[in-house]
Amino acid sequence: MTGSVRRFVRDNGLGLVFLTLFVLALVGQAIAGHADFDNRLAAEDLQQISLGEYVTSSDFAVDVMENWQSEYLQFFLYVFLTVWLVQRGSPESKRPGDVGVESDEQQRVGPHARPDSPRWAASGGLRLKVYASSLGYVMGAVFVLSWLAQSITGVAAYNEEQLRGLQAPDSWPEYLVSADFWNRTLQNWQSEFLAIASMAILSIYLRQRGSPESKPVGASHSATGVEG
Structure with a gap:
């Protein structure tokens, strides 16, 4: 990691950490939400969908x-x-x-x-x-x-x-x-x-x-x- 990159990370650490947490939480929500949605479809004897179909x-x-x-x-x-x-x-x-x-x-x-x-x-x-x-x-x-x-x-x-x-x-x-x-x-x-x-x-x-x-x-x- 170069000095300029380290400086950028240091000077913008708060925003970078929260943006990273946001992305991780959004991905986690998509995975958990997809599993829950498919469970509800299965309970109704309906065809389950893929993760890609769920996130759209x-x-x-x-x-x-x-x-x-x-x-x-x-x-x-x-x-x-x-x-x-x-x-x-x-x-x-x-x-x-x-x-x-x-x-x-x-x-x-x-x-x-x-x-x-x-x-x-x-x-x-x-x-x-x-x-x-x-x-x-x-x-x-x-x-x-x-x-x-x-x-x-x-x-x-x-x-x-x-x-x-x-x-x-x-x-x-x-x-x-x-x-x-x-x-x-x-x-x-x-x-x-x-x-x-x-x-x-x-x-x-x-x-x-x-x-x-x-x-x-x-x-x-x-x-x-x-x-x-």
């Missing part, structure tokens, strides 16, 4: 999409709500009294931009306005698109089950108000909201030495917006 099926796609949309909803809400809401004592929160979008000087935009600031941060008008909220916009867009994909793949998977049971399929609008769609959606949303609340609240009183997601071990419980 609506059943696999809807399981993936329903998780993606809930994760990006979490990020979208967290990015925007932490602009205006605080949690005293949490390193995940701004300090009470610092709510809002802050001044141009604090945000280093327009005439206050530095030489190493992104080019759009030094601009004005629409470009600056878009760039200033680009993280939230992208998170929101991915959430909407993955939720739409969940609904499309979900109705296909649902109708396959309906037809196997000799029942009439639903249209897409009918599926959007069905119990299956909202059960898939809300079971993921509630876990994401609980995870965010747990992180914001538990980090007030608990510590992880050396982590930027935690306050320094000796920091006061009331210290807010302080990272280790």
